[in-house]
Amino acid sequence: MKPQRYRYVIRISFFALLYLICFCKALLALDKRDWREQKSDHFIVYYADAKEDFVTQAALKAEEYYKSITEELGFTRYNFWLWDNRAKIYIYNDAEDYQVRTGKPSWSGGVAYYHEKVIETYPWAQGFFQSLLPHELGHIIFREFIGAESNAPVWLDEGVAMYQEKYRMKNIRTKLLEAIDQNKLIPLNKLSEMNIMFVKDKDVVDLYYTEAISVVDYLITHFGKDNFVRLCKALKERKTFDQAIEESYKVFKNLDELHKGWLRYIKE
Numbered sequence: 001m002k003p004q005r006y007r008y009v010i011r012i013s014f015f016a017l018l019y020l021i022c023f024c025k026a027l028l029a030l031d032k033r034d035w036r037e038q039k040s041d042h043f044i045v046y047y048a049d050a051k052e053d054f055v056t057q058a059a060l061k062a063e064e065y066y067k068s069i070t071e072e073l074g075f076t077r078y079n080f081w082l083w084d085n086r087a088k089i090y091i092y093n094d095a096e097d098y099q100v101r102t103g104k105p106s107w108s109g110g111v112a113y114y115h116e117k118v119i120e121t122y123p124w125a126q127g128f129f130q131s132l133l134p135h136e137l138g139h140i141i142f143r144e145f146i147g148a149e150s151n152a153p154v155w156l157d158e159g160v161a162m163y164q165e166k167y168r169m170k171n172i173r174t175k176l177l178e179a180i181d182q183n184k185l186i187p188l189n190k191l192s193e194m195n196i197m198f199v200k201d202k203d204v205v206d207l208y209y210t211e212a213i214s215v216v217d218y219l220i221t222h223f224g225k226d227n228f229v230r231l232c233k234a235l236k237e238r239k240t241f242d243q244a245i246e247e248s249y250k251v252f253k254n255l256d257e258l259h260k261g262w263l264r265y266i267k268e
């Protein structure tokens with residue numbers, strides 16, 4: 001059964017940062033502390049002792065990403081995150097404060113609840129602005145568009161989120177060519193079946209995300225935004241992934257054909 005809420009958990013690991021989706025019900029349990037707040041057009045940033053500079057920067061950057069991610073995915077907005085509909089970013093004082101108060105594990109750098117448009121996190125020395133923020137907003141914006149009940153595979157969710165972290169595009173092709181050489185590449189139908197939450201092998205996890213971001217790059221960059229928006233709309237209508245692929249990318253009849261096309265693209 002599909003849960004009503006998705007929770008996105010960020011994992012810190014060998015790869016600098018990795019990200020997971022938990023398909024579990026996440027009841028928001030924000031503590032009752034006296035939060036201070038900074039408001040921008042589409043966001044309210046709550047904080048306690050975090051530096052104000054950081055908070056201001058977080059609101060500014062969130063606004064930039066709100067605009068750029070929506071545009072880049074080709075999504076046209078009809079419901080703007082204004083007034084009561086603003087997204088909320090809770091910034092805990094530090095990692096310990098975040099972990100103790102949210103009960104999140106030590107490897108988690110942040111969590112997003114897309115239904116409530118809430119992100120909980122803490123200031124990081126690195127990675128916050130170029131990783132966490134675009135990644136989490138990518139998830140929320142994508143899921144807001146396709147809906148919770150769509151048949152999108154998890155790797156597509158993760159690929160879209162990772163695609164927002166621009167620096168990750170470096171070396172993607174080299175890594176994939178290596179995987180092909182070593183006969184390790186995971187076919188897309190296998191990728192769709194995998195529950196990455198339970199994968200222990202870090203190389204496999206790394207490859208999973210590398211493939212996900214590469215396929216999204218292929219779908220958006222190579223074919224253009226219009227096709228991608230069509231795919232998302234078909235998913236929103238709860239078509240199967242094969243049907244959605246066929247309808248929006250006429251050159252592929254199903255996931256296997258997408259896999260073959262993507263392979264050619266990597267090898268080009």
Ligand SMILES: [Zn+2]
Nearest residue numbers: 008019020161
């Ligand atoms: Zn993620």
